[in-house]
Amino acid sequence: MEWHVVGVGAIGGLFACRMQAAGIKVFACPSPPRPTQAPHAANATVPLVLEEPTLSDPSSGTNKTEFTIPLDSSRPIQRLLLTTKAQQSLAAMDAIQKRLQPDSIVVVLQNGMGIHELLRQHYPSLKIVAGSTTEGANRITHEHIRHAGVGTTWLGAWDTTDQAALDTVFDEWRELAIHLEKDPAIRQRLWEKLAINCAINPLTALLDCPNGELLSHEICRQIMRDASAEVAMLMQHAGLNSTPDALYQTALSVAERTQANISSMLQDRRAKRETEIQYINGYAARYAQQHGLQAPINRWLCEQVQAERAYTFTSLAIFVKENRAKTR
Incomplete structure (x- = not known):
């Protein structure tokens, strides 16, 4: 064959x-x-x-x-x-x-x-x-x-x-x-991988940093936690097993294990290529909308990457604090 x-x-x-x-x-x-x-x-x-x-x-x-x-x-x-x-x-x-x-x-x-x-x-x-x-x-x-x-x-x-x-x-x-x-249970596995990517990839693209740097900043851990919670909610709606803390802890573990890695989304952004954001956080946001649910953090992350926004850790914390309603 x-x-x-x-x-x-x-x-x-x-x-x-x-x-x-x-x-x-x-x-x-x-x-x-x-x-x-x-x-x-x-x-x-x-x-x-x-x-x-x-x-x-x-x-x-x-x-x-x-x-x-x-x-x-x-x-x-x-x-x-x-x-x-x-x-x-x-x-x-x-x-x-x-x-x-x-x-x-x-x-x-x-x-x-x-x-x-x-x-x-x-x-x-x-x-x-x-x-x-x-x-x-x-x-x-x-x-x-x-x-x-x-x-x-x-x-x-x-x-x-x-x-x-x-x-x-x-x-x-x-x-x-x-x-x-x-x-x-391949769909369960794909959703769990999606949750990891939703928590890590867009932040590395917005902050232009390797995976591990996210762990040193409370604002990043907070966004990772919120994005994971949203995906857990979507998975439960899809009839899959998940908890917010389990997904969050897995994302932290992956970021630690791959701390020196440059995510594929950041690689694409540095090379000025189209990113996968619409099939990562964008997918979570669309799934939520299609089923009458809310995934504002994933929607916001998708919008920020698509708009090619760039942040420092400090400016990200300030922006989120001042625009909390936009990310909720």
Whole structure:
């Protein structure tokens, strides 16, 4: 069986390399060329170098393995791994929609929420497998991916009608050098990950700081606590198990564990790229509005990031104090 990957970045590139190493025929879907670009050549490829620690003795250095992933813009797509940024997903799917088959399966592996529902709405025959991973991968250069840490990838059927597709993915990925787990409560896991991102990512973007710096400032902990409480309320409305304190404590733990990390939202902002905010805090705010609920902190964070506001820790505290009604 052939697999196609949309979004050959750090995670997409890691999975593409793992699939090729396992003997799976894998292709990269090219991005549509910009008006000033020439079309991709028929035999174009994506060269990748995967760097990872030496398994027998991680302290002895790293191994580098070269892979060549063919670009394909014409073959039918029956198996698809979607690892683009959430905000790029619909455009990427629109570019390949004519190649999708009646029984096509898509594995969605990305930050944020909302894309699964949009895929079901726009492509009702598509079988959707939702995923979440703790694999660590960094894109050092366009062609160089560093596997920074071994983790677990959880996969689950988005709806009950997608269960057979989940079984198919597990069968076809059984030889991948990636730890896979089936998760019958994948929506719970995705909401919990959303809560972490809602609490950490927008603040790092507004304050231009690594994750760990948030913990040293009461105003940040306060906003993290309030954002977590709102997501807990939304999860309970969705029939999922959650408490405000549990989500807040998890966000604090993640910020501590990843204290030197630059969030993906801050990376996008520094590079002047569109961020995932509409699929993180924006998703929480929209879910609340659609169900007659209130999520003012998440709505406010979304608005601030979209407006490209910038704060110091002091100015943020002053702004929140003076505009409390706007964030409630």
